[in-house]
Amino acid sequence: MIEEKGGKRKPVILVTNDDGYKAAGIKALVEMVKPFGRVVVVAPEEAQSGMSHAITIKNPLRLSEKSSEDDVSFYTVNGTPVDCVKLAMSQLFSKRLPDLVVSGINHGSNSSISIIYSGTMAAAVEGCLYGVPSIGFSLLDYSEFPDFSGAIEYGRVIVEKVLTEGLSAGCCLNVNVPVLPLNSIKGIRFARQNRGTWREEFEKRTDPRGEDYYWLTGYFHNDEPNATDTDEYWLKEGYVSIVPIQIDLTNYKELQRLKSWSLEDINLSHAEKNK
Amino acid sequence: MIEEKGGKRKPVILVTNDDGYKAAGIKALVEMVKPFGRVVVVAPEEAQSGMSHAITIKNPLRLSEKSSEDDVSFYTVNGTPVDCVKLAMSQLFSKRLPDLVVSGINHGSNSSISIIYSGTMAAAVEGCLYGVPSIGFSLLDYSEFPDFSGAIEYGRVIVEKVLTEGLSAGCCLNVNVPVLPLNSIKGIRFARQNRGTWREEFEKRTDPRGEDYYWLTGYFHNDEPNATDTDEYWLKEGYVSIVPIQIDLTNYKELQRLKSWSLEDINLSHAEKNK
Structure with a gap:
């Protein structure tokens, strides 16, 4: 349980x-x-890339305390990023929710459509479902030990603002950082999610027994390369991109259009009775 | 490979x-x-509930043909629902995409916030990413052998309409069916996604070695019980609910608001230089 330590509460x-x-x-x-308050880390024991918003239903979960020093406590969970947030909220923050959820920094981009496969962003969305301001951070560098200095410095500016201003209900932030030294990053831009898809997604191989198998692979295809207001655009221009993400998936424009289909007039129980 | 058989192409x-x-x-x-055309089933070998939009990155996937008779071919994949759609599109439909993707019928509700955890709906969203009209179907009955007759009959009405009219780009349908005999279902209603969350999500137990573990559990809490235009509302009223779902997760309203934060004026490389 995360307890108060008296006096004005640190975030x-x-x-x-x-x-x-x-x-x-x-x-x-x-x-x-760390400069903003007390930090509680609850992270997956194993890498969980591509797990999206998956939750663990069939296996029991364990929450293990690894270390606790200064203002940083460290726990692991044998599950997905969303499991981590759920277990943290219910077991460590049941009396009082945290002031902020941050997820990442992801090794690799979560811009454009990648967000829907992303465990990093799913954890931020889950934090948001608890009503806590939440931010996912990703650096466009897939290597094991990239230079995170730009992400850290710009991230602090964003975190400070979110801790002060809050975020609207049902909204979290998807922050992506270009692979540039801090001094070469041009600034921050709010953006919309670029339209795009993954293509040629599998590499087919044959095992020693002659059976086919497939490795997931492929490349990102930008469906709107000329757009100038998307995360992809601003990242290529050398800016940190921030896309506000919503939990309500309803397509309201399509909702109006579909009502003209007059499916709402159909009643099959009548049809049965009139046979 | 799914090939043409000459003459007018069946869906x-x-x-x-x-x-x-x-x-x-x-x-x-x-x-x-089945009445609408040729059917190709590509389904997970094992149950994948709660897998959301997870993809399999670290293990090789296998696509196994189980049976092929009349107008129904049957394949399985050792992966998630999204893996199934991706493998089907790239290996079976590489020359010509299918005319429709349907996912389900899920044993249990995918209304309201459940959609973000749902493998059923993730498969429909993935179909939509390939530009194919896609529908996820769920019956609000968690038992192993429920009465699907209402879902089948109303589903046919919806499928016929979608095959005729298509769906807008970047939009798929989330269809939920109440647990009622066909004759008691009142009809179909288009709806928006109800706001809600899961609560009290874990049951804590202690194993024979004295270590704690947790089972995911909990109940759905409706955050807007008085709304009359949501999927939850219409399902309770005895209607089949259809929510049009979008792939673009940008919160455009929040995007405008956030621009007033003036984070876009900050440039830390300047700050460094001016030190």
Whole structure:
């Protein structure tokens, strides 16, 4: 249980990720948010990339305390990023929710459509479902030990603002950082999610027994390369992109259009009776 | 490879689910769509509930043909629902995409916030990413062998309409069916996603070695019980609910508001230089 320590309460920040607790990215994220308050890390034991909003239903979960020093407590969970947030909220923050959830720093981009496969962003969305301001951070560098300094410095500016201003209900932030030294990053831009898809997604191989198998692979295809207001655009221009993400998936424009289909006039129980 | 058989092309329908290929729900879904064309089932080997939009990155995938008779071919994949759609599109439909993707019939509700945890709906969203009209079907009955007759009959009305009219780009349908005999279902209503969350999500136990573990559990809390235009509302009223779902997660309203934060004026490389 995270308890008050008397006096004015420092902000409490829940940190998680999808690359697992050993990843360099989560250490960078702790460094980013440490100046703002007390940090509680609850991260997956194993890397969980591509797990999206998956939850663990069929296996029991364990929450293990790894270390606790200064203002940083460290726990692991044998599950997904969303499991981490759920277990943290119900077991560590049941009396009082944290002031902020941050997830990452992901080793690799979560811009455009990648967000829907992303465990990093799913954890941020889950934090948001608890009504806590939540931010996912990703650096466009897939290497094991990238330079996180730009992400840390710009991340602090964003975290400070969110701790002061809050975020609207049902909204969290998807922050992506270009692979540039801090001094070469041009600034921050709010953006919309670029339209795009993954293409040629599998590499087919044959095993020693002659059976086919497939490795997931492929490349990102930008469906709107000329757009100038998307995360993809601003990242290429050398800016940190921030996309506000919503939990309500309803397509309201389509909702109006579909009502003209007059499916709402159909009643099959009548049809049965009139036979 | 799915090939043309000469003459006017029958619609080709890709069927998948998250309960696995042995589930009663996918058999009901095949029965629903069989009258409309040729059916290709590509379903997970094992149940994949709660897998959301997870993809398999670290393990090789296998696509196994189980049976092929009349107008129904049956394949399984050792992966998630999204893996099934991706493998089907790249290996079976590389020359020509199917005319429709249907997913389900899920054993249990995917209304309100459940959609973000749902493998059933993730498969529909993935179909939509390939530009194919896609529908996820769920019956609000968690038992192993529920009565799917209402879902089948109303589902056919919806499938016929979607095959004729298509769906807008970047939009798929989330269809939920109440647990009622066909004759008691009152009709179909288009709706928005109800706001709600899951509460008290874990049951804590102690294993024989004295270590704690947790089972995911909990109940759905409706955050807007008085709304009269949501999926939850219409389902309780005895209607089939249809929510149009969008792939673009940008919160455009919040995007405008956040621009007033003036984070876009900050440039830390300047700050460094001016030190």
